[in-house]
Amino acid sequence: MSTRAERKRMHGTGKEYWAKLGRDIKRDKWLFLLLLPGLIYFIVFKYLPMFGIVIAFENYVPYSGVFGSQWVGWKWFEYFFKFPSWTRYLSNTLVLSLMNIVFYFPAPIILALMLNEMLSLRYKKLLQTLLYVPHFISIVIVVSITFVMFGSSGIVYKLTNSLLGHPIDYLGSPTAFRWMIIGQTIWKETGWGTIIFLAALTNVDTQLYEAAMVDGAGRLRRLWHITLPAIRSTIVLMLILRMGSVLDSGYDHLILMANSLNRSASQTLDVFVYQQGIQQGQYSYAAAIGLMKSIVSVTLVVGSNKIAHALGEQGLY
Amino acid sequence: MSEARVETLNGKKMKISSGPVGQNDSVGSRVFNIVNYLIVSLIAFTTILPFIYIIGASFATEYELATRPMFIIPRDVTLDAYRYIFSSNKILMAFGNSVFITVVGTLINLFFTVTMAYAVSKQRLRGRNFFLNLVIFSMFFSGGMIPSYIVIANILQLKDTYWSVLLPGAISAYNMMIVKNFFQGIPQELEESASIDGCNDIGILWKIVLPLSLPVLATFGLFYAVGHWNAYFGAMIYMSGARDKWPLQVLLREIIILANASAGDLQNMDPNFVQPPEQSIKMAVIVVSTVPIMCVYPFLQKYFVKGVMVGALKG
Numbered sequence: 001m002s003t004r005a006e007r008k009r010m011h012g013t014g015k016e017y018w019a020k021l022g023r024d025i026k027r028d029k030w031l032f033l034l035l036l037p038g039l040i041y042f043i044v045f046k047y048l049p050m051f052g053i054v055i056a057f058e059n060y061v062p063y064s065g066v067f068g069s070q071w072v073g074w075k076w077f078e079y080f081f082k083f084p085s086w087t088r089y090l091s092n093t094l095v096l097s098l099m100n101i102v103f104y105f106p107a108p109i110i111l112a113l114m115l116n117e118m119l120s121l122r123y124k125k126l127l128q129t130l131l132y133v134p135h136f137i138s139i140v141i142v143v144s145i146t147f148v149m150f151g152s153s154g155i156v157y158k159l160t161n162s163l164l165g166h167p168i169d170y171l172g173s174p175t176a177f178r179w180m181i182i183g184q185t186i187w188k189e190t191g192w193g194t195i196i197f198l199a200a201l202t203n204v205d206t207q208l209y210e211a212a213m214v215d216g217a218g219r220l221r222r223l224w225h226i227t228l229p230a231i232r233s234t235i236v237l238m239l240i241l242r243m244g245s246v247l248d249s250g251y252d253h254l255i256l257m258a259n260s261l262n263r264s265a266s267q268t269l270d271v272f273v274y275q276q277g278i279q280q281g282q283y284s285y286a287a288a289i290g291l292m293k294s295i296v297s298v299t300l301v302v303g304s305n306k307i308a309h310a311l312g313e314q315g316l317y
Numbered sequence: 318m319s320e321a322r323v324e325t326l327n328g329k330k331m332k333i334s335s336g337p338v339g340q341n342d343s344v345g346s347r348v349f350n351i352v353n354y355l356i357v358s359l360i361a362f363t364t365i366l367p368f369i370y371i372i373g374a375s376f377a378t379e380y381e382l383a384t385r386p387m388f389i390i391p392r393d394v395t396l397d398a399y400r401y402i403f404s405s406n407k408i409l410m411a412f413g414n415s416v417f418i419t420v421v422g423t424l425i426n427l428f429f430t431v432t433m434a435y436a437v438s439k440q441r442l443r444g445r446n447f448f449l450n451l452v453i454f455s456m457f458f459s460g461g462m463i464p465s466y467i468v469i470a471n472i473l474q475l476k477d478t479y480w481s482v483l484l485p486g487a488i489s490a491y492n493m494m495i496v497k498n499f500f501q502g503i504p505q506e507l508e509e510s511a512s513i514d515g516c517n518d519i520g521i522l523w524k525i526v527l528p529l530s531l532p533v534l535a536t537f538g539l540f541y542a543v544g545h546w547n548a549y550f551g552a553m554i555y556m557s558g559a560r561d562k563w564p565l566q567v568l569l570r571e572i573i574i575l576a577n578a579s580a581g582d583l584q585n586m587d588p589n590f591v592q593p594p595e596q597s598i599k600m601a602v603i604v605v606s607t608v609p610i611m612c613v614y615p616f617l618q619k620y621f622v623k624g625v626m627v628g629a630l631k632g
C-alpha cells in the first residue's frame with residue numbers, strides 16, 4: 001500500500017493527476033476493456049451482495065427494495081437469541097465441525113503418508129486413480145448412492161440387519177445422521193485431499209533418511225521424526241483454512257441428508273439460513289444470521305493465523 | 318525395490334520415500350510394506366466399491382435385488398431399468414439441460430476468467446493493485462447466501478432463467494489468480510514483438526498468449542465444467558419454477574432423495590403419495606448421471622492434479 005505522499009510523487013497533484021490518469025487509460029484502453037467484464041462481475045455478484053448485508057438491519061420487503069425497507073437495527077439479532085432453541089442450532093453446527101476435524105481432517109494426512117511409503121510407483125498411481133474418483137462425483141449422487149445402499153431396501157441396511165438382528169435407521173436417526181455426513185465426507189474427499197500433502201512430501205530431503213538409517217532408525221521412527229515434521233507447516237496451513245469454516249456445515253450437503261426424523265441433529269446455522277431465507281422468505285432474519293457467521297469466520301481465520309505465527313509457523317499470510 | 322526411488326514431478330527429479338534405501342531390508346520393514354500395501358489397496362477398493370455395486374445392480378432384476386443379499390454381477394442381466402428411464406423424455410431432457418449449462422457455462426467462465434486475468438497480469442495497468450485487492454478480499458469475505466439470492470432473484474430478476482446458474486459463478490477468484498500468475502510467466506518479448514507489429518492488447522491475448530496457454534485453459538475449463546455438471550443448489554433455488562430447465566442433478570434429487578427422504582414417514586403420508594421408483598431404476602439413474610464424468614475422468618485426473626499443484630506451489 002502506498003502512502004498519500006508517495007502517490008502524489010508518482011502521479012502528481014490535482015490537474016496533473018487527472019491528466020496522467022486520462023493518458024494511462026487512453027494508452028491501455030484495450031486492457032481496460034478486457035478488465036471490464038470481470039470487474040463488472042465482481043461488483044455485481046460479490047460486492048453488491050456485501051452491500052446487501054444492510055438488510056440484516058432492516059425489515060426487508062422485496063417490493064420496497066433495499067433502500068425503501070424499514071430500518072430495525074439489531075432486532076433480528078435479538079430475536080434470534082431470544083429464540084429458545086438457538087443453542088441447538090449452534091451446538092449442532094459445532095458438533096459436526098468438531099467431528100469433521102477429529103475424524104476427517106487427519107484422514108488425508110494418514111493416507112498421504114501411506115501412499116508415500118509405497119515403493120511401486122505404477123501400483124501407487126493406479127490406487128491414486130481409484131482414490132480420486134469420488135471427488136468428481138456430485139454431492140447429489142453421493143447422497144443418492146447413500147440412499148440406495150443404506151435405505152430400507154438397500155444392501156447395507158439388509159446386511160447389518162441380518163448381522164445384528166435388528167435394523168439400523170441410517171437415514172432417519174439423529175445420531176446416524178452425523179456419522180453418515182462424516183462418512184460421506186471421508187469417502188468423497190480423503191483421496192483427493194492427499195494431493196496437497198503428497199506435494200509437500202516431495203520436498204523432504206532424502207539425505208535425512210539416509211542419516212537416520214545410519215543411526216539405526218526404523219521405518220516408523222523415520223516417519224515420525226522426518227516425514228511428519230516435513231509436512232507440519234502444510235498441516236497447520238490446512239488447519240487454519242479449516243478454522244475459517246468452523247461454522248460452515250456445508251448446506252448443499254446437509255439439506256440433502258436432512259429430513260423430519262433427523263431434525264434434532266441436522267438443524268445447523270447453515271440449514272437455518274437456508275430454511276428461513278430461501279424457503280420461508282424471511283430474508284432479513286436469515287441475512288442477520290449469515291452476517292454473524294461471516295464475522296465469526298473471518299475472526300477465526302485471523303485468530304488462528306496469529307496463533308500459527310506465535311508457534312513459529314508461516315501461516316496463511 | 319532396494320534402490321532409492323526417483324520420481325518426476327513438475328519436471329524436477331527427486332527421491333522420495335522413508336523406505337529402505339540400502340540393501341539390508343529388515344524383517345520389520347518388510348512387514349511394514351506388506352501391511353501398508355494391503356491397507357491402501359483395501360481403502361482404494363472400498364472407494365470404488367459403491368460404483369461397482371451400483372453399476373451391477375442397475376442391470377439386475379427387481380427380484381434378484383430383493384432376494385440375493387450381495388452380488389456384483391447379476392445373474393439375469395436385464396436392461397429394464399434403462400428402458401424404463403428412457404421411456405419418457407424426462408431424464409433425456411434434464412441430461413440435455415445439464416450439457417447445455419455445462420458447455421455454455423464453461424465458455425462464460427473461460428471468457429471472464431481469461432480477460433480479467435490478462436488485464437491484471439500487466440504491471441502497467443493503472444490501479445492494478447486496487448483491482449487485485451478487490452478480488453482477494455472477496456475470497457475472504459462474502460455477502461452470504463441471502464444477499465446473493467436477493468441480488469440474483471430480486472434485483473437482476475434472473476429467476477427461472479438459465480442466466481441464474483450461468484452468471485453467478487462466472488469467475489472463481491482463486492482460478493483467476495492462478496491464470497494471472499501463469500500469464501505473468503509468459504516471456505514479455507513475445508508480446509512486445511507482436512505489439513510492434515501493430516497488435517493491440519486484445520490481439521496479443523488472442524494470437525500470442527492464448528495459444529501458449531492451452532494446457533492451462535484445458536485445466537481450468539475442466540475445473541469449471543465439472544463444477545457446472547455437479548452443481549444443483551443454484552438450479553434448485555433459482556429455477557424451482559422452471560422444471561423444463563432443470564439439470565440432471567436437481568431431477569436426481571427429486572427422484573431418489575426426496576422420494577426416499579419421506580420413506581420413514583409413510584404412516585402419516587397423504588393418500589396421494591406416489592410410490593418411489595424401484596431400486597434398479599434408481600441405480601440406473603445414478604449410472605446415467607455419472608457416466609459423463611467417468612468418460613472425461615482420465616483427462617480430468619491428469620489436468621486436475623496439475624492444477625492443484627500449480628495452486629499449491631504458486632498461489
